[in-house]
Amino acid sequence: MSIVVTGATGHLGRLVVEQLLEKVPAERITAVVRTPEKAADLAGRGVRIAVADYNAPETFDGLFAAGDRVLLISGNEFDKGRVQQHRVVIDAAEAAGVALLAYTSAPGSLTAALADDHRGTEEALLASGLPYTLLRNGWYHENYTEQLAPVLEHGAVVQAAGEGRISSASRADYAAAAVAVLTGEGHENRTYELGGDQAWGFAEFAAEVSRQTGKEIDYRPVSVEEYQGILAGAGLPGPLAAILAGVDASIEKGELVVDSGDLSRLTGRPTTPLADSVAAALEG
Ligand SMILES: NC(=O)c1ccc[n+]([C@@H]2O[C@H](COP(=O)([O-])OP(=O)(O)OC[C@H]3O[C@@H](n4cnc5c(N)ncnc54)[C@H](OP(=O)(O)O)[C@@H]3O)[C@@H](O)[C@H]2O)c1
Numbered sequence: 262m263s264i265v266v267t268g269a270t271g272h273l274g275r276l277v278v279e280q281l282l283e284k285v286p287a288e289r290i291t292a293v294v295r296t297p298e299k300a301a302d303l304a305g306r307g308v309r310i311a312v313a314d315y316n317a318p319e320t321f322d323g324l325f326a327a328g329d330r331v332l333l334i335s336g337n338e339f340d341k342g343r344v345q346q347h348r349v350v351i352d353a354a355e356a357a358g359v360a361l362l363a364y365t366s367a368p369g370s371l372t373a374a375l376a377d378d379h380r381g382t383e384e385a386l387l388a389s390g391l392p393y394t395l396l397r398n399g400w401y402h403e404n405y406t407e408q409l410a411p412v413l414e415h416g417a418v419v420q421a422a423g424e425g426r427i428s429s430a431s432r433a434d435y436a437a438a439a440v441a442v443l444t445g446e447g448h449e450n451r452t453y454e455l456g457g458d459q460a461w462g463f464a465e466f467a468a469e470v471s472r473q474t475g476k477e478i479d480y481r482p483v484s485v486e487e488y489q490g491i492l493a494g495a496g497l498p499g500p501l502a503a504i505l506a507g508v509d510a511s512i513e514k515g516e517l518v519v520d521s522g523d524l525s526r527l528t529g530r531p532t533t534p535l536a537d538s539v540a541a542a543l544e545g
Contacts, residue, residue: 262289262329263290263291263309263329264281264331264332264444265293265311265325265329265331266290266293266443267332268334268336270292270295270300272403273439276433277443278290278292278303280436288307288309290308291308291310292309292310294312295314316338316346318352325353325354325356326357327360328360329354329357330359330360330363331354331361331362331363332364333350333354333363333382334365335382339501343378343381344378347385348382351389354389355389361394361442361443362386362391362394363439364382365439366395366396367379367398368399368454368455369454370516370519371511371516372514375504375508393449394442394450395452396453396455397453399428399454400429401429401430401432402430402432402538402539403432403542404429405418409539409542409543413474413478416477417467419488419491420463420512421485421489421506421509422482422512423482424462424482424513426517426518427462427518428458428460428519429456431533434457438527453521455523456517456524457532457535459532459535460518460520463480463482467479467480469536473540473543485506488506489502489505489506492505492506
């Protein structure tokens with residue numbers, strides 16, 4: 262019986278595997294990756310590497326075993342039909358009779374188009390009859406703290422979220438929640454709404470960056486249309502720019518405020534303050 266993590270060479274997947282290695286022997290962990298070269302360090306530490314692609318169902322044949330606990334990390338190929346991709350993993354897990362399939366979803370309150378694939382995957386997972394855990398991850402701090410270069414260049418945080426607030430947390434916090442579910446008991450058929458302990462708005466984010474850099478940084482709220490144009494102008498494909506601008510509209514409506522307390526309850530500690538992630542990004 263293994264703990265199997267898909268998307269293991271992504272940002273979140275790497276953190277999950279790192280944190281699993283602190284809790285269970287390496288030989289009990291399987292990292293599912295597309296490119297084994299990217300996982301050479303994990304293989305070197307004794308983690309089993311399985312090569313598979315959500316776009317190629319046959320690559321999942323025989324990958325799972327009865328009793329495995331599986332974390333399906335949602336993919337990032339927005340243009341390739343992510344529900345069908347995720348269904349490939351669910352079908353293989355069902356055929357093998359895994360003990361648990363945990364899926365990294367999005368908050369139940371999120372109505373932006375970005376959430377459609379997550380709702381579709383949740384439906385497929387529930388229809389499979391597999392024991393499931395829905396990890397409805399809220400936003401990552403890093404969505405913003407890893408995008409500081411244009412903020413520092415222009416002295417402005419430009420978003421289309423008005424006074425909306427977000428309860429984000431660090432990726433490491435969400436990884437810890439996944440590890441708690443994969444290594445703990447009693448998480449079958451549960452849905453967790455995961456978010457940071459403190460919600461914040463973009464004016465506060467700008468003030469925090471300002472405080473830590475000593476530079477004057479303001480929040481410049483723009484319309485959703487203007488923001489979409491800015492993202493497209495920065496080189497994002499049109500459909501992706503529309504999806505991301507739609508998220509800001511949801512933030513303004515309060516859809517990314519998650520106040521369930523599930524994240525700190527699952528991990529047993531407070532979530533990482535936004536200021537810590539800003540500091541880490543500035544150091545990095
Ligand atoms: N909550 C949030 O704020 C937030 C923000 C961004 C994304 N997300 C979602 O959460 C997921 C994890 O976040 P992240 O930061 O770890 O994203 P990430 O670094 O982009 O990782 C995505 C992972 O999915 C894997 N993947 C993509 N397409 C695949 C395919 N066809 N077959 C197999 N694996 C595939 C990638 O494999 P490779 O390593 O080979 O590229 C990568 O490991 C994202 O994919 C996205 O769905 C959430």
